[in-house]
Amino acid sequence: MTDLPDWRSRLSHPAVVDTRTGAVGRRLRTDGNVAVLQPVTGGEEWTVPTNQVRPATPDEVAAALADPD
Numbered sequence: 118m119t120d121l122p123d124w125r126s127r128l129s130h131p132a133v134v135d136t137r138t139g140a141v142g143r144r145l146r147t148d149g150n151v152a153v154l155q156p157v158t159g160g161e162e163w164t165v166p167t168n169q170v171r172p173a174t175p176d177e178v179a180a181a182l183a184d185p186d
Contacts, residue, residue: 132157132173132181135165141173141181157181 130143135154142154145162152170155162157178173181 130155132178133170134173134177135163136169136171137165141177144170 130145132141133144133152133154134141140154140156140163142156142163145153145155147153147167150167151164152167153162153164154170158181
């Protein structure tokens, strides 16, 4: 098995992008048609329709980890 990049080993949930805003978050859970996300650096959770979420690229996650604001 290949070692995962450092950022993947630090995330306990899949990293995704809220396509409405471009915000990168960890998908904590899905409740029906709504995904509950949290910033990859921690913070307040938010909800987004599941059809407005896509997997984050490694570059998007790296940028989010480098700029927590």
